[in-house]
């Protein structure tokens with residue numbers, strides 16, 4: 001009996017300007033009430049919160065439980 005340890009580390013965070021590796025809802029690291037849905041291959045955008053075009057941030061995936 002072999003244990004399956006094939007889980008690859010999941011990149012659950014992403015900074016603005018980097019490419020999303022996992023489809024799902026992400027919340028702003030600064031504004032946890034701001035949730036934006038990114039798909040795999042998308043480029044993380046600015047957080048829309050705040051004035052102007054928003055701000056760059058580190059997005060953290062929202063775990064669905």
Ligand SMILES: [Zn+2]
Nearest residue numbers: 028030031047
């Ligand atoms: Zn924000």
